[in-house]
Amino acid sequence: MTENKAIEYIINVEHLNKQFIIDKQPMDILKDINLQIKKGEFITIVGHSGCGKSTLLKIICGLVDYKDGIVERNGHAVAGPGPKCGMVFQDHRLMPWLKIKDNVGFGLKSLSKPERQETVKRYLDLVGLSGFENSYPSQLSGGMSQRAAIARGLANKPTILLLDEPFGALDALTRIQMQKEILRIQKEEKTTMIMVTHDIEEAIYLGNRIVVMSARPGEIKEIIDVDPVEGKKRNGKRFNEYKQKIYNYFFENEKEREVS
Numbered sequence: 001m002t003e004n005k006a007i008e009y010i011i012n013v014e015h016l017n018k019q020f021i022i023d024k025q026p027m028d029i030l031k032d033i034n035l036q037i038k039k040g041e042f043i044t045i046v047g048h049s050g051c052g053k054s055t056l057l058k059i060i061c062g063l064v065d066y067k068d069g070i071v072e073r074n075g076h077a078v079a080g081p082g083p084k085c086g087m088v089f090q091d092h093r094l095m096p097w098l099k100i101k102d103n104v105g106f107g108l109k110s111l112s113k114p115e116r117q118e119t120v121k122r123y124l125d126l127v128g129l130s131g132f133e134n135s136y137p138s139q140l141s142g143g144m145s146q147r148a149a150i151a152r153g154l155a156n157k158p159t160i161l162l163l164d165e166p167f168g169a170l171d172a173l174t175r176i177q178m179q180k181e182i183l184r185i186q187k188e189e190k191t192t193m194i195m196v197t198h199d200i201e202e203a204i205y206l207g208n209r210i211v212v213m214s215a216r217p218g219e220i221k222e223i224i225d226v227d228p229v230e231g232k233k234r235n236g237k238r239f240n241e242y243k244q245k246i247y248n249y250f251f252e253n254e255k256e257r258e259v260s
């Protein structure tokens, strides 16, 4: 990538192909992925189960290798994880032997003890887990563990945060609350975020752009720009048009399907 492009795009993916060996056979997982993301953008990704969404996030994060294509963060080829790029995984991956406060504060070793405590408290409050600082992950519900994992991801203040279905285990009310919070944080901290979600409305509500992927091998079918005002009115005309458009990709034989 040229220097100008590196300034323009915090994440650059060009012609990325990925195969995994499944049952001794190479299988195409991602096909010719091209995605350029500017600093501070919120990108959402939707696609069928198994189309490679988590794999794409892990490649950007540096947790899964790639051979074919270009993947850059801040203008540098991704060669492994970095402190400025965080990931909230589909399964919460909390460390079972650590209390919640120590899980959330795990990446904050460079801070002084009071600063660390303050940061942990702030993010536990934010996700509604104050009072559970001294609990262990096994003592929390699935939704609470997921919220602790979100707090851990945010507490590190990464410049890029990759979120893999972070709200999947939350009840509907908490989910809407968390959506608002994540947008607020994203704007406040100017974090670049990529979120995979199975919830089409969530993808529209949160994303500046929505990446729609095909079934495996995952290809980008379309990147939809979401109108920042009209597109965000849940159940408004524009919002429903996006919804219908995305449904049509997933239910190609049901083009006339009404989305209520």
Ligand SMILES: Nc1ncnc2c1ncn2[C@@H]1O[C@H](COP(=O)(O)OP(=O)(O)OP(=O)(O)O)[C@@H](O)[C@H]1O
Pocket (backbone or CB within 6 Å): 020, 021, 022, 029, 047, 048, 049, 050, 051, 052, 053, 054, 055, 056, 090
């Ligand atoms: N480490 C691995 N080794 C081999 N195959 C893998 C590996 N990780 C993922 N796969 C395969 O790659 C494909 C894509 O997996 P991935 O987890 O990226 O899908 P996904 O789009 O995130 O699905 P879901 O929506 O169900 O989470 C699947 O067929 C999966 O079995």
Ligand SMILES: [Mg+2]
Pocket (backbone or CB within 6 Å): 053, 054, 055, 090, 164
């Ligand atoms: Mg996944």
